[in-house]
Amino acid sequence: MRALIISDIHANLTALEAVLAESGEFDAVWCLGDLVGYGPNPNECIALVRSLPNLLCIIGNHDAASLDRIDIEAFNPEARTAIRWTQNTLDDGSRAFLKSLPEKIELDKVTLAHGSPRHPVWEYLLDTRTATLNFDFFSTPLCFVGHTHLPVIYSMSASNHMARLSIPDANQLLALPDRAIVNPGSVGQPRDRDPRAAFALFDTEANLLDYRRVAYNFIEVQDRMAAAGLPKRHIQRLAAGW
Numbered sequence: 292m293r294a295l296i297i298s299d300i301h302a303n304l305t306a307l308e309a310v311l312a313e314s315g316e317f318d319a320v321w322c323l324g325d326l327v328g329y330g331p332n333p334n335e336c337i338a339l340v341r342s343l344p345n346l347l348c349i350i351g352n353h354d355a356a357s358l359d360r361i362d363i364e365a366f367n368p369e370a371r372t373a374i375r376w377t378q379n380t381l382d383d384g385s386r387a388f389l390k391s392l393p394e395k396i397e398l399d400k401v402t403l404a405h406g407s408p409r410h411p412v413w414e415y416l417l418d419t420r421t422a423t424l425n426f427d428f429f430s431t432p433l434c435f436v437g438h439t440h441l442p443v444i445y446s447m448s449a450s451n452h453m454a455r456l457s458i459p460d461a462n463q464l465l466a467l468p469d470r471a472i473v474n475p476g477s478v479g480q481p482r483d484r485d486p487r488a489a490f491a492l493f494d495t496e497a498n499l500l501d502y503r504r505v506a507y508n509f510i511e512v513q514d515r516m517a518a519a520g521l522p523k524r525h526i527q528r529l530a531a532g533w
């Protein structure tokens with residue numbers, strides 16, 4: 292089976308459309324949360340994600356905050372502004388969909404979580420120490436996460452006590468290790484200094500991961516964000532991917 296893995300769309304419809312146009316055929320979609328927050332098209336992004344075949348989707352911290360499930364004070368001032376805007380923009384159908392999302396999904400070979408398997412909604416996996424601790428919190432060979440907006444693979448071998456970090460190149464086909472935590476990067480707000488939308492295609496039988504990047508018209512998105520009155524910093528960062 293070929294699964295399209297997308298995360299952190301953040302209401303960036305143009306980036307999501309570019310990913311879908313680039314991804315070719317797939318049998319299922321695994322969406323790792325943060326469909327909304329930051330970007331100008333939350334309802335359109337949710338509608339498009341919902342229309343995808345064999346969708347599995349989990350909730351992210353921005354999704355939870357737009358449902359008032361997380362104290363908005365936990366976010367920085369600009370993120371708070373974006374969350375308030377999102378709360379006022381979401382329609383009933385979108386809100387009901389976000390409400391229906393679980394925090395974690397476990398399949399035969401794969402666990403899906405937004406931040407980490409230990410604390411699915413909030414924890415950031417930014418270093419090998421935190422990643423190492425998290426290997427005790429899932430029992431499947433692989434765990435896919437998002438949240439940091441940085442493509443990365445943490446692998447663990449039987450002879451190692453510490454996870455090893457590797458950063459995949461854009462458009463690289465990789466044989467995944469037997470046990471790993473994998474982040475496909477962010478569709479709608481990449482933060483690795485590459486503004487192109489990031490996603491991955493996973494061949495579940497061959498255990499091969501295709502890391503992909505696709506350029507999209509971020510100027511169009513920036514214009515819509517400005518028209519919506521969304522924070523300047525969030526508009527600027529799309530151009531450089533930070």
Ligand code: ZN
Pocket residue numbers: 299301325351353438439440
């Ligand atoms: Zn995010």
